[in-house]
Amino acid sequence: xxxQRIFYIMLSNSAxxxxxxxxxxxxxxxxxxxxxLEGMMLIGAFASVLFVSVTGSLLKGALIGIIITLVxxxxxxxxxxxxxxxxxxxxxxxxxxxFSITPFILKVMNTSNLxxxxxxxxxxxxxxIPLIQDIPFIGQIVSGHPLVTYVSFIGIFIxxxxxxxxxxxxxxxxxxxxEDAAYSVGINVNKIKYIAILIGAFCSALAGINLALEKMxxxxxxxxxxxxxxxxxxxxxxxxxxxxxxxxxxxFGLAQxxxxxxxxxxxxxxxxxxxxxxxxxxxxxxxxxxxxxxxNRMRGFKNE
Amino acid sequence: xxKGKMLLLxxxxxxxxxxxxxxxxxxxxxxxxxNPLTTYxxxxxxxxxxxxxxxxxxxxxSPLILTGLAIAIxxxxxxxxxxxxxxxxxxxxxxxxxGFCFEGLNPVVHVIFGLLTGITCxxxxxxxxxxxxxxxxxxxxxxxxxxxxxxxxxxxxxxxxIYRDIGSGYVSTPTVxxxxxxxxxxxxxxxxxxxxxxxxxxxxxxxxKKSRLGYEVTAVGKNPEFAEASGMNIKRKIIYIMLISGAxxxxxxxxxxxxxxxxxxxxxxxxxGLGWDGMLIALLGRCSPIGIIIAAIFYSSLKTGGDSIxxxxxxxxxxxxxIQGLTILFLSIRFINQNTxxxxxxxxxxxxxxxxxxxx
Numbered sequence: 001x002x003x004q005r006i007f008y009i010m011l012s013n014s015a016x017x018x019x020x021x022x023x024x025x026x027x028x029x030x031x032x033x034x035x036x037l038e039g040m041m042l043i044g045a046f047a048s049v050l051f052v053s054v055t056g057s058l059l060k061g062a063l064i065g066i067i068i069t070l071v072x073x074x075x076x077x078x079x080x081x082x083x084x085x086x087x088x089x090x091x092x093x094x095x096x097x098x099f100s101i102t103p104f105i106l107k108v109m110n111t112s113n114l115x116x117x118x119x120x121x122x123x124x125x126x127x128x129i130p131l132i133q134d135i136p137f138i139g140q141i142v143s144g145h146p147l148v149t150y151v152s153f154i155g156i157f158i159x160x161x162x163x164x165x166x167x168x169x170x171x172x173x174x175x176x177x178x179e180d181a182a183y184s185v186g187i188n189v190n191k192i193k194y195i196a197i198l199i200g201a202f203c204s205a206l207a208g209i210n211l212a213l214e215k216m217x218x219x220x221x222x223x224x225x226x227x228x229x230x231x232x233x234x235x236x237x238x239x240x241x242x243x244x245x246x247x248x249x250x251x252f253g254l255a256q257x258x259x260x261x262x263x264x265x266x267x268x269x270x271x272x273x274x275x276x277x278x279x280x281x282x283x284x285x286x287x288x289x290x291x292x293x294x295x296n297r298m299r300g301f302k303n304e
Numbered sequence: 305x306x307k308g309k310m311l312l313l314x315x316x317x318x319x320x321x322x323x324x325x326x327x328x329x330x331x332x333x334x335x336x337x338x339n340p341l342t343t344y345x346x347x348x349x350x351x352x353x354x355x356x357x358x359x360x361x362x363x364x365x366s367p368l369i370l371t372g373l374a375i376a377i378x379x380x381x382x383x384x385x386x387x388x389x390x391x392x393x394x395x396x397x398x399x400x401x402x403g404f405c406f407e408g409l410n411p412v413v414h415v416i417f418g419l420l421t422g423i424t425c426x427x428x429x430x431x432x433x434x435x436x437x438x439x440x441x442x443x444x445x446x447x448x449x450x451x452x453x454x455x456x457x458x459x460x461x462x463x464x465x466i467y468r469d470i471g472s473g474y475v476s477t478p479t480v481x482x483x484x485x486x487x488x489x490x491x492x493x494x495x496x497x498x499x500x501x502x503x504x505x506x507x508x509x510x511x512x513k514k515s516r517l518g519y520e521v522t523a524v525g526k527n528p529e530f531a532e533a534s535g536m537n538i539k540r541k542i543i544y545i546m547l548i549s550g551a552x553x554x555x556x557x558x559x560x561x562x563x564x565x566x567x568x569x570x571x572x573x574x575x576x577g578l579g580w581d582g583m584l585i586a587l588l589g590r591c592s593p594i595g596i597i598i599a600a601i602f603y604s605s606l607k608t609g610g611d612s613i614x615x616x617x618x619x620x621x622x623x624x625x626x627i628q629g630l631t632i633l634f635l636s637i638r639f640i641n642q643n644t645x646x647x648x649x650x651x652x653x654x655x656x657x658x659x660x661x662x663x664x
Contacts, residue, residue: 035445075633085637088384088445089587093633096576100625107620108336226453233446272461278454282436282447289442 006254006261007141012215013260014253015149016041016207020231021238021245022152022159023203026196029163029240031176034197035091036076037204038228039098044069044208046102046114049219053116062213066205072098073201077194095228103221113220120217146214148206155203159242172196176240204228226278233281237288248284255280314590318599321634322588329627338619346616347609357608360493363563365604366501367392370556371582372600373508374549376591380512381525381545387433387448388553389579390455393572394429395422395554396561397459400568401467403480403561411483415496418484419558426554427547429455434546438539444546452579463568476569486563497563504555508548509593521545553579576625581607584628587635603628 020037027034048065055061076094079085106112127150129143163169174182175192182189207227212219230252238245259273330340350357371388378385399422406414432451436442469478486495512518523531524541532538556578565572573579585603589595610624 079633079637083637089636090633092386092583093629093636096580096632097626097629099576100622100629104332104620104622104626107622226450229446229449229453233450236443236446272458275454275457278450278457281450282432285446286436286440286442289436289440293441 002261004137004140006257008144009257009260010250010254011141011153012145012149012253013256014250015145015152016211016227017231017234017249017252018152018156018246019148019203019207019210020228021234021249022155022242023200023207024231024235025159025163025240025242025245026172026199027193028235029176030172030193030196031179032080032193032197033087033091034076034200035088035229035232036072036094036098037200037231038224038226039091039095040069040072040201040204041208041211041228042098042102042222042224043072044205045212045223046098046105046208046219048205048209048213049114049116049217050105052119052213053114056119058120058213062209065209065213066202069201069205069208070198073198074194076201077197080197081190081193099222102219106221113218116213116217120213146210148210148214151206152210156242156246163242168192168195230277230281233285237284239288239292251284252277252281314592314595318588318590318595318635321631324634325627325630328630329623332626333619333623336619338617343613343617343619343623346613348605350612351605351609356492358605361601361605361608362498363493363495364608365600366497366563367556367560367578368581368585368600368604369501369505369597370552370559371578372585372589372596373505373582374552374556375579375582376586376589376596377508377512377521377552378545378549379525379586379591381521381541382528383437383525383542383545384445385430385433385448385546385549386445386583387430387451387579388549388582389573389577390448390452391426391429391550391553392557392560392577392579393459394455394557395426396557396565396572397462397477397568398422398425399554399558400477400480400561403484404478404567407481407483409481409483414481414484415486415562418480418562419500419555422554422558422561423551424554426550426552426557428550430546430550430553431543434543434550437546438542459568460570463570467568469567474569477567479567480562484562485566486559495563497559500555500559504552505593505597508552512593517541517544553582556582576628581628584632584635587632 020041024034024037044065046065047068048062050061051064052058052061055064072094076087076090079090080087106114126144126146135142163172171182171187171192174185174187175189179189182192208224211227212223231249234245234248234252237248255277259276262273326344330344333340333343351361352358371392374388374391375385399418402418402421403414406417409417429451433442433444433447436447437444463477464475467477469476472478486497488495512521520531520536520541521544523534523536524538528538531541557573560573560578561568581603585596585599588599588603589597606624606627610621613619613623614621
């Protein structure tokens, strides 16, 4: 067992989950159930890789990827808030669209996956932090990740600050707590919700860029493989606290990393380990939910 | 009058999103340099307006009717069972195992055994999120979605290792025994599966329109707090609903296995799977029984037609799933409601005309 490698992959795998968690948190707190994180991440990954290959520039491609994902976020927000549609169904539709448009475009382009290895140098994108990389054991775990991975971990603090120390954060929480009260004190509820959803889209786009562009310089069909839903579960488990939710995200990253590493050492049934993260989520979600409801003496059954 | 107006509203609310989705689909087809009219013509011409093609459409509509029902009944109770796909796969897989493990059984016994296995497996797989939801208030959407992924992975491993058919060139299970295969009726594509589906459909219709359970499910969906205050056991209702939903999904998987696929391959339910198609059908049919049948037949023609466009034009058949996604997106909002001006004006004119006629 190579612990260094396990922990390195854990950090590397947690980054997209953390980004989705941080972004999705705002919508969750504002009272919008956004299950389209998965689809938005796929769109972000696809668009960024596609436009890197079209424009030949890493930065331009990433920017266009973010913009296209924001457009999908706007569609979600418009349908959900302005038109008052059911967010679950809209989220599903966006996921479905993402998972059908990407293979459609790939088919039209006559390829099975998009490879931009000749433009993006994956090894060159890894940043080694001076000083820290020299610390024994930890240095090789913490250092040597691409930029967005660092951004995701720094993002935990940024998002916590925005949520708890700024006016906007308070507004988001008020809107989630009681929409009518927020209206009555003159908060533009729809605007707050729009921004919350767009933050989610932005972070999902970053997660997609991290997943496809930075780590592999490659896009394959359905490469997000449920990470968006894992993030959703982390948000539910952490009940809206960025720090706690991110901790769960790292835990899921560990489960994934264990699955990858056990895969190598175990025999033909190694595939079973791939199911590990999914079962871990179900178990953690149940335990968190049991703890939350343990002291609940309220009568009645609320269907949320 | 009021009832008629509501029905008209429902029909328009299903048709307009469909038209918009096809409109955007047409724009996409133009963008890749193909003619949308010929594409749509090929898609529907063969599947709806030719007798044999229509029977084929009905054949492929059978699992869709079942998954549509499975989702519609959970929608009625405001529960979101996103695991229909996983339940269908599990049901289909284990029905297939029964199919090839026993040889030389009496066909009737074998078929009933196989179908029951599918149903039971679907129910067991649906029971996990049901119990978590009812007793521990765990969000059922996340759990069912996660279990889908887990089911796909586990079935993949089973197909690759224990149940792998060594003789076949690709990853699949052995073919089911002849005694369990549904024969085609009179040279058409229809099999026993379609009548079974219709029988199940009628039973479900009666249960949900005429029985106490159906009434209580609707009550739970409308207002769970009131339902509990008036003495209904909501936890048990949730478990019943999920079990029925899982049974329908399992039956869909088993029937699809015995009537069409005959062995489990990794793309057994297609992409997006039959479970997700059921979601579209439930929404398109506005969760009403007749609506589900019409939507399932329509969607099945879209899907079977998708195969022909791949042969006759350069449009990839993924366009069908794109249109599906767009349709669900547009179906999520009500294009027109009771307060819409335009519609109200037309109705008012219609009313006044009728009144005049009556006066005359």
